Amino acid sequence: MVSTFGAPLMALLALVTILTLFAVLLLAQRLRPVERAEVEEVAELSDLDVTIDNVGLVVDAIARTRLWRTVGVLVAVAGCVGWVVVVAMREQRLTFELAFLLWGLIGYWAGSVVAELRTAQTDPGDGPRTASLERRELTDYVGSWAAVWPRRLGLAGAIAGALALATGSRDPWVIGFGLGAAAISVAGLVVAQYVLERSRPDLAPDVAAADDAVRSRSLHAIGGATVGIGIWAASIAVAGAILTLAARAVGDDPSVVLAGEAQLLGGLYALVLVVFCVVLPITGFVVGRRLGRRPFPVRRRDSVVEAPA
Amino acid sequence: MILTVDPSSAVPPYEQIRAQLEAMVASGTLEAGDRLPSIRQLAHDLGLATGTVARAYAELESAGLVVSRRRTGTVVADGVAASPSERRRRLSEAAEQYARAVALLGVAPDDAQAAVLRALAR
Structure with a gap:
């Protein structure tokens, strides 16, 4: 095989080795004990007073979420490396695609979801159980963007996919990204609801505040990744819809288009491709990461009022 | 406001929830328009099946004490606080x-x- 592939194979082996070492080092780094600075970061982002009683809850959440998010990203990286290997074996060339960033974001999102699913529901025990009558709303834990943007992006993706279908496009990428934007938006909102409704018996105020902070950070991470993936998928679906409509506008036979119009259409194609398939996806990645780290103060708990006898 | 449910009590859990919420509405602790937690939230917090909380809410709705709406969830009905x-x-x-x-x-x-x-x- 070395004689067949030569330099590309050596480069491929080097890439795989470097990425494997990177993955092992990253995982080892993420498995280390939670440090004080990480707890302080959560406390600062959520305006949380850390106490001896609530620090354990925060430490557990940090350890669990960072482990599963790392695993998610590493699985995505492994998938991308696998793709590079397959392409190299088939076509004897090395490839790097912008979509690898999207897969990384999807891995992060999936890891965040697994971390939430692995968060144990509180054992209620056998004795009397108490619960607050305060209704937990998404906007108590994260800005309204987490509810608004996934819906808008999902709708944009669904409309673009439907439009492409209606205008005769059978391009699986356009339809796939359109449906993907809608699916990730719905999934993001469902997971957010799950995080909100996860069990929380009536707790001491400082522990309840830590629980709120942990939920808030989880909702930021999942919401940010959902928006990032949604922007990416919806952008490509919209680009596909625009190009399909443009192609339909010039008719089935582009050869009848005059030279000037052809240049104009070529310019439009290039502009749409650059804006919707490069600039917006990268923007989505950056925006998603930033939203996930946005500060949000946790709620302050008022005094408890017991049910009248 | 806190709800307490004792699973070892002879009174069924749904009835314990219903009675406490009814008392809160009657005393004015819960006022008209106040939103109750979602069925799943309350069920998870109390470690009960969702059907248990759903039954309590359904009985309160039958009694006219609460109203369930698709967008706002379950809210305390108007004019039910006792004089x-x-x-x-x-x-x-x-x-x-x-x-x-x-x-x-x-x-x-x-x-x-x-x-x-x-x-x-x-």
């Missing part, structure tokens, strides 16, 4: 029931009063 005279009537009724139970048990009035004070202090 002061109604509260006095219900208190008097509860006191008579308690007095009958005391008589059946053969407990001295002083002991019965002490038991009430202890319960109120909790």
